[in-house]
Structure formats: C-alpha cells, structure tokens
Amino acid sequence: MVINSLDNKKIKKYASLKTNKGRIEHGLFLVEGMHLVEEAFKHNLLVDILLLEGDSLSFETNLEITYVTESILKKVSNLINYSNVIGICKTFNNKEIIGDKILLLDNIQDPGNLGTIIRSACAFNIDTIVLSNDTVDLYNDKVIRSTQGMLFHMNIVSHNLMDLIPKLKENGYMILGTNVHNGTLVSDVNPSKYALIMGNEGHGVKEEISVMCDKNLYIKMNKNCESLNVGVATSILLYELNKRSL
Amino acid sequence: MVINSLDNKKIKKYASLKTNKGRIEHGLFLVEGMHLVEEAFKHNLLVDILLLEGDSLSFETNLEITYVTESILKKVSNLINYSNVIGICKTFNNKEIIGDKILLLDNIQDPGNLGTIIRSACAFNIDTIVLSNDTVDLYNDKVIRSTQGMLFHMNIVSHNLMDLIPKLKENGYMILGTNVHNGTLVSDVNPSKYALIMGNEGHGVKEEISVMCDKNLYIKMNKNCESLNVGVATSILLYELNKRSL
Numbered sequence: 001m002v003i004n005s006l007d008n009k010k011i012k013k014y015a016s017l018k019t020n021k022g023r024i025e026h027g028l029f030l031v032e033g034m035h036l037v038e039e040a041f042k043h044n045l046l047v048d049i050l051l052l053e054g055d056s057l058s059f060e061t062n063l064e065i066t067y068v069t070e071s072i073l074k075k076v077s078n079l080i081n082y083s084n085v086i087g088i089c090k091t092f093n094n095k096e097i098i099g100d101k102i103l104l105l106d107n108i109q110d111p112g113n114l115g116t117i118i119r120s121a122c123a124f125n126i127d128t129i130v131l132s133n134d135t136v137d138l139y140n141d142k143v144i145r146s147t148q149g150m151l152f153h154m155n156i157v158s159h160n161l162m163d164l165i166p167k168l169k170e171n172g173y174m175i176l177g178t179n180v181h182n183g184t185l186v187s188d189v190n191p192s193k194y195a196l197i198m199g200n201e202g203h204g205v206k207e208e209i210s211v212m213c214d215k216n217l218y219i220k221m222n223k224n225c226e227s228l229n230v231g232v233a234t235s236i237l238l239y240e241l242n243k244r245s246l
Numbered sequence: 247m248v249i250n251s252l253d254n255k256k257i258k259k260y261a262s263l264k265t266n267k268g269r270i271e272h273g274l275f276l277v278e279g280m281h282l283v284e285e286a287f288k289h290n291l292l293v294d295i296l297l298l299e300g301d302s303l304s305f306e307t308n309l310e311i312t313y314v315t316e317s318i319l320k321k322v323s324n325l326i327n328y329s330n331v332i333g334i335c336k337t338f339n340n341k342e343i344i345g346d347k348i349l350l351l352d353n354i355q356d357p358g359n360l361g362t363i364i365r366s367a368c369a370f371n372i373d374t375i376v377l378s379n380d381t382v383d384l385y386n387d388k389v390i391r392s393t394q395g396m397l398f399h400m401n402i403v404s405h406n407l408m409d410l411i412p413k414l415k416e417n418g419y420m421i422l423g424t425n426v427h428n429g430t431l432v433s434d435v436n437p438s439k440y441a442l443i444m445g446n447e448g449h450g451v452k453e454e455i456s457v458m459c460d461k462n463l464y465i466k467m468n469k470n471c472e473s474l475n476v477g478v479a480t481s482i483l484l485y486e487l488n489k490r491s492l
Contacts (some may be wrong), residue, residue, distance in 0.1 A: 119473065120475070221369040227394055229362040229368065229392070232365075
C-alpha cells in the first residue's frame, strides 16, 4: 500500500500516538529506526510499518508495508531527524510478575532515566520491572530511545505498589529500599529473591512505601557528594546484586 | 539596582549566554535556582545575580543584586518554569591536572550524560575530569542541571586527548579503556594512579585513542544485553575503582 496524503485517516491515527492520550485510546505506540522496528517485529508486537517510498527493510517480514512520503514520516515522527521507517506496535498488556528479581519504580519522572534503568535492568538480569501508576509513560518516545531496544527484552508491568508489596512479601520476596544514612552496604547483601524499590528523582520513594522495606541499601561514596542520578544509583545496586549470582 | 527593560544592554548580554557562542564571547555562563547560585557564590565564580523584585536570597553575599521583572527572568532563563534567581558566573579557566585519579571524556555528546558523569565522578573521588575538545559544552544548561551542583566540586579542564595521554603515561598514570570482549574485569584491578577514558555514546572511544590504553576493563553483565548507557557504565567503573580505596 502507498499513502501520499497527510489527511489519510490511518496517518492521523498514527500521528496521535505521539501523545499519551492517543496511545491509551488505540493501545498502540511508535518505534523509530530499523533496529527498533526489527526488535518489535521479532517480539510479535509490530502491527504496521511505515517505510519511505523507494526504501527497503533490512529484515524479512510477512507484514504488509505501508509506503509513505517524507512529509508523512515527518508528521508521525517525534524526531527532527526522522527515520525512514516507523513501526506501529501493540502496547504490552501483561500483568504477571515473573522471576525472583524484581525492580519496582515509584514515580520515576524523567523519560531518559526510565529508559536507562530498563537497559541496565536487562544487563543485570532483572526478571520483571513494575512501574507505579504515576511513573512516566513507558511508551514515551524518549523512554523507548533510551532503552536502546532493551524494552523488548524485559517483562514490564504496571501496578499499584501499595497493594503489590504486601503480596510480594507473602511470596517470599525481600523488599529492598535505599537509605544513605541508615542502610546496609549493598555489597554486604546477597538476597536470592528480592524486590528493589527506587523512587522519584526529587523526592525518593514515598514514605508510605518506604516503611514497608525489609532492608535499606546504600552505595559507598564520598561523604561530601552523597548524590547520584537515580538511573546510576539503580544501575549500581543492580550491578552489585547481580555480581555475586553470575 | 533594578532593571525593568528587556532592551537593557546587560540583560541582552546575559540572554546571549544561553548560546555556546555567547558564553565563549563573554567568558560567562548561567546557573538557575537558589541552590546552584549559592554554590557558585561559595566557589567564587559568581559575578552578578538576577533576582525577582520583592524576593530575597537564602544566603548572605557582598555582591550587589540586580532586581528584575518576571519577563526579564523569562528572557534570560533556559527553562519554561524559570526560577526567581539566575546567577551569572565566570567560566573556569583552569588547565592544570591534579590528583592521581583522572577521567578522560572523548566526545561525549549528550548533556544529561555529561552532567550525570560529573556527579558520579564527584561521588567516587575522581580528582580531575578532562574533556576532549569535541565533547558537549560544559556550560550548556542541561549539563549544569544534571550535575546537581557537583560541577563546582570538581576540577574540570579541556585538552587535546591525543597530546595529553602520552604525557600522563610519562607521569605514571595507567591508561584504562573499556572493551567488553577482550578486557579485564573491573573488580580485578586496583590501580593507584590512573586515567580512565570513556567515549562517545554511539561510537565509543576513537580508535587512535583506544590503542594508547594500557589495559581495557569490562563490567560483568548478561551476555544478551551487553549495552549500558555511557553515564551508567562510567559510574559503575568509577564505583568499582573507588570501592577498594576507601
């Protein structure tokens, strides 16, 4: 199929996926660039492909390709330097928590931080990431770009953390928080089944969630600069928790 | 002093500091928000303060304050939600490399990454950060915000890395690079005097620089997801190198 018109109904629908509202309405999200489109295809999430007329895909697919003009790509893309290919994907609707190593994110707001955390969680063998309902939208284009494709390699679900944590405790997960002044050195713990909670950039983990932690961890650092980016802090904790189990 | 006019010569000069060109021309840069302005003052870098008429500073200073209107703050600020206070600071002009623990950054392009790296370098006791001449501008507002004030706690200089590295070698620094496939586990090294080189987000360290490394390090991670954000990778390496020396 070839579409040339910016007023085409399908194109208008896809352009609406740049907003959270559009993504919720249609249960779809966008990925840009050949690598991400191929990853989405491999993970059975791709429902349509917009490709610049005259170009070809770098992978084989049974999906029908929608060939479009530059101005259509520009309209649908989130980028100034838009790519020649945009994939339309189904949002994940998984609610199931799998595995023994869980990361809970309480109100992370920066899309780059969320993307970076997903990438690190993948590198350090987290099984499931749980997003609180007030965390930045997973399908935000900056989140997706920052994951560098790792989005598709991770089981990511959304839950109310206040309801979830007691259930995780019942199921034998050690609930880990962080506390610089009154915590255990992360290199001194080695839990086999855990849920680590990381909180908002400015305010940390909410007090009512923090009190549910079984143990608080801290990272050894210079006493005058006790402050790390939340993506960095999460990554170092996951790196340490993973190191001894490899 | 009170300034009400958007056409005031000083305000025009300060607004030009939002661009790299303006910062180079005047040797000045902007910091926004009370915390950063106070940090700049403490480090003797502050030359002027723009404060919203009617507001007061949260710290004592002998500097004369320039009281301004909301529209002037809006004009000078980089933020949509501009702060009530903006500090005008002198750029650092230090060239001297101090200490035994040096971090070299080769063409880091993302301002958030550079800011995060400066913050982590501070937490993990790096003595000097050396920026290659093609690294993103240190005085970019996003870099400054991401450092969370740690910018003022670190000796940061710019050099041509190709010229600098042989001199560091002569002075007994072990030159450390990174290599996932052919490196030494970072937890297996413990150099007392080193320069760690981290490279560009997409392309890593330039080949001509990489060949000068004495040793390449790697971080233990899942073989299927061998990819970390450069801010995260740098932070984990610095965390490990620092851990044993505390």
